[in-house]
Amino acid sequence: MKIPVEMRNILYGNYFGYVCTSDRHDQPHLTPVFFIYDEHSQKIFFITNDKSKKVKNIFENPNVSITIDIRDPVNPFNNEGVMAQGTAKVTEHAPIYFLSEETLQLYYDIYMEFKSKYQKVIENKPLGENDVIVQISIQKIVYWKGPHFKSVKFDNSRLE
């Protein structure tokens, strides 16, 4: 599934994402994450600790949003970014020999993707014992540049 090229460029060309989750009382929570985007499945992946507040929130409420943007402190018309909204799923977490082949493959693929995107940061650091992969199935993307907005919606049921 294709998305407009300007959205695509933002999603592939940036390192920091800001994930917003909220708990069952509608109290939002926000953290910066490293992420990877996959256009084919319209998914965003990030790795986090399974004890983190965002994972706790996702179990209470799977609706999440993530903003990825370019900031220009001088000229606001150069500010450009996307906000993707969707539902998040935390991959099952178990000792490696209990994981299904599919999950193992996912761990491997995502880890390799992260390594190539965040080479400088990750180097050869393996996944931690408590690390889990969170995958966001994107339902809607809002794009802005300066004061101009654009948005696209996805029919997720078809993608699953």
Place this chain on the structure above:
Amino acid sequence: MDKGAKKEMKWIYEEIVGRIPPFSLVSYQYSILMQLFFLLVLGLIFGFIFKLESVSLLYGSLAILVAVSWSLLILQLGPTLRKFRAPLSKDENELLEKYKGILFHRNHYEAIPGLAIFIPFMLYLFFYGSDLLENWLGKNPHIILLLFVSLLIWDICYRMGLGIWASVLALWRSVRLKKLAEKRTELEHTPYTELRSLRRLDINNVFFGIISLLLIPLLQSDNFLVTIILIFMVFITLISVISAYIISKVPWLPPDIYNLVNESSFAYIGTSLGGVTHVTPVVYVFDGQEIFFNTSKEAKKLKIMQKNNKVAFLIDKRDMSNIYENKAVLFTGEVKIYGLLDVPLRLVQMLQTLSLFIKKYPEYTRKYSTSELPEAWQLTPIIARILVEIKPVKIIYWRGAKQISVPV
């Protein structure tokens, strides 16, 4: 040591009242009301027995009212300070321990200013030929009445002394705290809640000073004493206003976070409505105390915040070359959205904030002022851009990979 200090954090008055039934059996607010009632009844009974004029009863009641209002204010010091969480700075903690130590000293120094007022006043009243006693009780009052009046006078003088004692110490504490706060490093600070409760105590003292004006009708025949009361009122009120002002200038954020908030240009605001979250970048300003951002009247986030004012607000420093240099702070809590009603009430604050925006983002302000933009995007303050203030309840700070929870 701590246990002893906590036990000692009471004044003579609190200690005595806390031990006598029935006052010891009820919470302290009720015990104050009971004392008021008890003294009033006693006064009325004496008035009846000794056939006092109604003006005497009125004077007596007024004195009791003053004493009890003062008690209500001043006795909040003990419980508030007993609940005080220790500042996360060694020096500031020592200062506050010292402050509490002097305020509630086991030698009960707090009674000294009271005595210093009571003794000269009694001498003046009984031996200096003042006609106040006659005004209050008529000619040749009974000895029991004189004793009762002396008790009331002691009650008043003791509390006047407490007022001086508490407000002078508060000013000293505020000045020292402000100085120490300038020398903080890294995550040292005194939490917001504690600074707020110190300020609230100072504001109590302001009321304490104002209430002394109620004594003027009692003393109206004596210009000298009226002047003394006015001086007392101005003294307490002024000192307490200054102390409250200084406390309001003590940063409640530790220097690491303060600097990050002060130096960064962008923030992200996360909102949520019915479980659906929303996150966008915003520009913001920080005046040393409060954090503000503004948003277009048409923005989705504003519509969400109007229905659910719980937010997450994140400010960070990105550095891809060295992730251990990355810093971020997350404030979770609520927002206050400024509306038209706030214009008359908080005009100064709003104008100050606007000028901070102009100073921090000159280009933004210039570009957003052009009329070529859609109306909602123009930076017409208040009308099209809405000012929003962050009211944090929780602070999380990340430095490199380390996560630290900072008490608010």
